[in-house]
Amino acid sequence: MNGLxxxxxxxxxxxxxxxxxxxxxxxxxxxxxxxxxxxxxxxQRAALDGNLELFQEVExxxxxxxARLGAAPDLxxxxxxxxxxxxxxxxxKRDLEMSPGLAETSQGRAISAxxxxxxxxxxxxxxxxxxxxxxxxxxxxxxxxxxxxxxLGDVAAADQLYVEAEDELTAKEMRxxxxxxxxxxxxxSAYGRFPQAHxxxxxxxxxxxxxxxxxxxxxxxxxxxxxxxxxxxxxxxxLQRVPKPEIQQALGDIYRHMGKQREAEECFQKAxxxxxxxxxxxxxxxxxxLVDFYCDAHRDAEQALKWARQDIELRNNSSTQAAMARALxxxxxxxxxxxxxxxxxxxxxxEPGLFLQAGKIHSAAGGNGMGEHYLKLAAELNPHxxxxxxxxxx
Amino acid sequence: MADHNDPNAVNSIFSDIDASAAxxxxxxxFPSSDTSDGEKVVIALTFAAVPHAGTLDPDMIYxxxxxxxxxxxxxPANEQSLDSxxxxxxxxxxxxxxxxxxxxxxxxxxxxxxxxxxxxxxxxGSFSVVVDTNKVLNIDTPGKNRITAYIGGRDDAFFNxxxxxxxxxNYAPQFYHVPHTMTEARxxxxxxxxxxxxxxxxxxxxxxxxxxxxxYKKNLPPGPWTWKGDKFRKDENGNFRFVYxxxxxxxxxxxxxxxxxxPVKFINPAPDKNRIINVWGESWVLKAANKIExxxxxxxxxxxxxxxxxxxxxxxxLQKYKLVDTDGQPFADAALSxxxxxxxxxxxxxxxxxxxxxxxxxxxxxxxxxxxxLGLKTSFDHDNSPVSVHKTYSTVLAAFPxxxxxxxxPLNMPDNSWNPKGLNIALRRPFEIFVPNVCAIDLDTTGTxxxxxxxxxxxxxxxxxxxxxxxxxxxxxxxxxxxxNDQSLWDAAPIVPKTPPNPLKNDRDFSDKxxxxxxxxxxxxxxxxxx
Numbered sequence: 001m002n003g004l005x006x007x008x009x010x011x012x013x014x015x016x017x018x019x020x021x022x023x024x025x026x027x028x029x030x031x032x033x034x035x036x037x038x039x040x041x042x043x044q045r046a047a048l049d050g051n052l053e054l055f056q057e058v059e060x061x062x063x064x065x066x067a068r069l070g071a072a073p074d075l076x077x078x079x080x081x082x083x084x085x086x087x088x089x090x091x092x093k094r095d096l097e098m099s100p101g102l103a104e105t106s107q108g109r110a111i112s113a114x115x116x117x118x119x120x121x122x123x124x125x126x127x128x129x130x131x132x133x134x135x136x137x138x139x140x141x142x143x144x145x146x147x148x149x150x151x152l153g154d155v156a157a158a159d160q161l162y163v164e165a166e167d168e169l170t171a172k173e174m175r176x177x178x179x180x181x182x183x184x185x186x187x188x189s190a191y192g193r194f195p196q197a198h199x200x201x202x203x204x205x206x207x208x209x210x211x212x213x214x215x216x217x218x219x220x221x222x223x224x225x226x227x228x229x230x231x232x233x234x235x236x237x238x239l240q241r242v243p244k245p246e247i248q249q250a251l252g253d254i255y256r257h258m259g260k261q262r263e264a265e266e267c268f269q270k271a272x273x274x275x276x277x278x279x280x281x282x283x284x285x286x287x288x289x290l291v292d293f294y295c296d297a298h299r300d301a302e303q304a305l306k307w308a309r310q311d312i313e314l315r316n317n318s319s320t321q322a323a324m325a326r327a328l329x330x331x332x333x334x335x336x337x338x339x340x341x342x343x344x345x346x347x348x349x350x351e352p353g354l355f356l357q358a359g360k361i362h363s364a365a366g367g368n369g370m371g372e373h374y375l376k377l378a379a380e381l382n383p384h385x386x387x388x389x390x391x392x393x394x
Numbered sequence: 395m396a397d398h399n400d401p402n403a404v405n406s407i408f409s410d411i412d413a414s415a416a417x418x419x420x421x422x423x424f425p426s427s428d429t430s431d432g433e434k435v436v437i438a439l440t441f442a443a444v445p446h447a448g449t450l451d452p453d454m455i456y457x458x459x460x461x462x463x464x465x466x467x468x469x470p471a472n473e474q475s476l477d478s479x480x481x482x483x484x485x486x487x488x489x490x491x492x493x494x495x496x497x498x499x500x501x502x503x504x505x506x507x508x509x510x511x512x513x514x515x516x517x518x519g520s521f522s523v524v525v526d527t528n529k530v531l532n533i534d535t536p537g538k539n540r541i542t543a544y545i546g547g548r549d550d551a552f553f554n555x556x557x558x559x560x561x562x563x564n565y566a567p568q569f570y571h572v573p574h575t576m577t578e579a580r581x582x583x584x585x586x587x588x589x590x591x592x593x594x595x596x597x598x599x600x601x602x603x604x605x606x607x608x609x610y611k612k613n614l615p616p617g618p619w620t621w622k623g624d625k626f627r628k629d630e631n632g633n634f635r636f637v638y639x640x641x642x643x644x645x646x647x648x649x650x651x652x653x654x655x656x657p658v659k660f661i662n663p664a665p666d667k668n669r670i671i672n673v674w675g676e677s678w679v680l681k682a683a684n685k686i687e688x689x690x691x692x693x694x695x696x697x698x699x700x701x702x703x704x705x706x707x708x709x710x711x712l713q714k715y716k717l718v719d720t721d722g723q724p725f726a727d728a729a730l731s732x733x734x735x736x737x738x739x740x741x742x743x744x745x746x747x748x749x750x751x752x753x754x755x756x757x758x759x760x761x762x763x764x765x766x767x768l769g770l771k772t773s774f775d776h777d778n779s780p781v782s783v784h785k786t787y788s789t790v791l792a793a794f795p796x797x798x799x800x801x802x803x804p805l806n807m808p809d810n811s812w813n814p815k816g817l818n819i820a821l822r823r824p825f826e827i828f829v830p831n832v833c834a835i836d837l838d839t840t841g842t843x844x845x846x847x848x849x850x851x852x853x854x855x856x857x858x859x860x861x862x863x864x865x866x867x868x869x870x871x872x873x874x875x876x877x878x879n880d881q882s883l884w885d886a887a888p889i890v891p892k893t894p895p896n897p898l899k900n901d902r903d904f905s906d907k908x909x910x911x912x913x914x915x916x917x918x919x920x921x922x923x924x925x
Contacts (some may be wrong), residue, residue, distance in 0.1 A: 004520055030575075031571065031613065032571055032613045033571030033611065033613070036573075072573060073573045073575040073576060074573040074574050074575055077574075077575055099575075102575060105575045105576075105577075106577075107574075107575060166681075166682060166683050167681065167683070169681065169682035169683070170453070170679045170680060170682055171453035171626070171679060171680040171681065171684075171685040172414075172453065172679065172684055172715055174680055174682055174685060176682070177682035177683065177685075203686055206686040207682065207685065207686045
């Protein structure tokens with residue numbers, strides 16, 4: 001395996017595994033164990049690959065397996081994970097109820113807590129995450145709690161929890177380690193501590209080499225530092241491996257800031273086509289990205305409001321409220337924008353990016369002095385705030 | 395990918411339970427028969443052959459710790475009370491958690507499969523050497539002692555009907571595909587038993603599926619997973635059905651191993667006084683954060699046959715690793731601790747002492763009535779129950795009276811060959827065998843279990859023998875640890891198949907020369923890196 005990256009080695013292992021697992025999974029009579037292993041590996045491959053279309057194959061196989069084998073708990077758990085990943089909150093809840101007792105398992109309780117988080121009830125999510133950590137101090141439960149703490153502005157506690165999460169991980173879980181390092185890097189990046197963010201991304205890269213997710217984060221960070229050429233090079237490299245529309249949009253943003261309008265527009269058109277095709281298929285995953293797109297790449301208040309409305313119906317939390325506020329702001333509906341951003345702020349979320357947005361919206365609405373207050377707060381927390389708001393992971 | 399926190403998205407939903415190099419199998423320890431250069435002790439720690447037999451995992455360290463102490467008898471044989479048991483536990487606890495200075499041999503391999511072997515806290519001090527793997531070699535110590543060592547692949551020295559044991563405890567994962575989410579579906583709430591239970595369709599042998607539980611698994615049916623019967627199963631000839639088959643489930647399997655033959659005086663500064671050497675093993679896996687900090691071994695180690703170590707450095711090294719598995723006594727995990735990861739305590743298993751009593755009573759309600767049904771006497775008080783009972787205990791006080799004799803009875807040996815010098819050495823008793831969880835090698839014996847553990851010991855069957863009443867007699871002779879290996883006992887018993895529970899010998903003959911464990915079996919498709 002010399003010369004291959006960790007990512008390539010693992011992808012190859014998944015492919016080989018799938019070759020071995022496919023025949024027994026298709027055999028009759030059907031073995032729940034073989035089918036579960038096979039579909040799970042498909043899911044793992046899709047998640048690692050990053051290509052959303054691979055999840056369609058996973059979903060088809062998974063639904064087929066459940067139809068033939070019944071609501072086996074492992075299959076339902078997998079379906080809940082898949083639905084949650086694709087922002088289908090109601091479906092995720094239904095999946096957990098399909099198999100008796102599943103919602104009470106440790107994995108079921110973790111997803112239930114994630115749903116509460118997505119629904120914007122951060123206080124209850126915090127209680128549930130703390131209970132999870134108390135019962136099972138696993139790295140992923142610690143990372144869940146860390147993420148919540150970060151959203152609520154307790155950066156030191158969040159980073160400490162990420163450190164504790166890493167301490168639970170062994171050399172046999174380097175992909176997970178890299179993921180936690182990315183979260184730590186994001187935390188620093190959000191507060192303008194770019195050198196520290198680079199350090200964590202570098203550790204992620206050393207822990208698990210060749211991973212497009214790490215490269216994408218590095219490109220986002222370089223863009224925030226206005227190192228546009230370097231960022232564009234990495235984005236292009238990543239896009240060759242993973243043609244994700246949000247990365248295409250990010251590259252378009254870079255080109256636009258470099259004054260390359262034609263290249264930017266090409267990227268935007270490609271990204272938009274994928275977003276809209278997905279939405280046409282009834283998928284909800286890209287709603288959030290569509291709001292961003294119409295607020296930023298192609299300014300279109302009516303479209304931005306349309307997608308923001310649909311997204312908030314699915315997940316009414318500080319992120320979707322902030323997105324709606326942006327759309328209202330763009331539409332010139334400043335009072336409504338102010339009300340919406342105040343709702344997002346009342347959730348308890350304290351992030352420099354949110355304060356910056358609140359500052360702009362309040363300033364536009366005028367009158368109460370809060371605009372200056374939030375802009376000052378944002379600048380204090382992140383003196384290096386960039387025109388590039390990194391919206392893909394946080 | 396998403397705008398929410400989703401650790402599972404890029405990682406495993408289910409814990410991967412692939413074979414792990416951290417899985418310790420067995421710890422053997424016995425006095426060497428080669429005394430030409432003075433007394434020596436043989437210690438062998440075996441573990442999963444991952445990634446392959448003969449190729450070791452560079453992310454692991456393996457520790458073998460040892461202490462030397464005088465032979466003591468406590469409490470006296472006539473004291474069989476809970477109080478005396480607890481006093482014993484306290485005394486041992488103080489020793490192991492107090493100023494115990496265990497000596498340690500620590501091993502890890504690098505990417506090129508060279509092994510660094512570190513010696514800490516020995517009378518000669520601390521030092522390390524770098525050696526080849528898969529080779530018998532000598533390590534000359536700074537004090538001019540010579541240790542013989544082998545680190546690499548061998549045949550698995552354990553010979554055992556593991557599926558039979560799992561059938562006896564109704565262990566679902568051996569027989570069923572148990573969903574990852576059903577962590578409770580392990581030992582199902584059915585009486586543990588040595589004889590099949592009438593109507594126990596979840597576990598009874600199925601002649602149409604002889605490979606069931608031996609590789610082949612069924613889908614786990616919906617619960618409840620209980621048993622409603624009231625008697626042992628008998629065939630048309632009136633014979634019970636044994637849950638064991640006597641077939642060696644480990645035949646053809648390999649391990650990786652650290653095998654050492656060590657002069658006793660290297661371990662023990664007062665060999666005349668300290669006749670017991672306690673040994674236990676541990677596996678540790680490198681933490682992820684330290685994987686990326688890995689630097690090459692110190693050049694001194696690579697250039698010189700051995701380098702002196704600062705003993706203080708060992709703990710800083712250990713902080714980079716995570717304890718995964720421990721090994722001292724056979725069956726201490728599987729039979730007494732229910733294989734729970736959070737009970738991997740090794741020698742420091744004192745807090746399990748109350749659990750040990752309750753678990754032994756739980757097992758006794760299963761195995762005791764089985765033994766009685768065969769016409770044998772049991773050490774467990776089951777109120778003459780005609781059939782095995784599923785009973786758990788929440789308090790030691792309730793469990794102790796049932797298990798008192800099992801816990802305290804001296805385990806008779808079949809003859810005097812274990813004690814070649816004819817010394818006044820007390821027979822070992824279960825409570826002192828399992829707490830602490832160490833292999834206690836008595837240098838004045840052959841080291842056969844429980845006075846250590848020799849390769850040829852059928853320890854699984856000897857473990858079952860703890861539930862025999864050692865005061866009873868069979869054919870005019872006191873019950874003993876090898877009685878259940880006596881074919882004539884089974885020939886006369888109303889049972890099929892007529893076999894001792896476990897195989898009587900390993901699938902490959904052991905060598906009478908170092909490294910004693912047999913050569914590894916060829917692994918299809920894998921070319922070993924033997925030197």
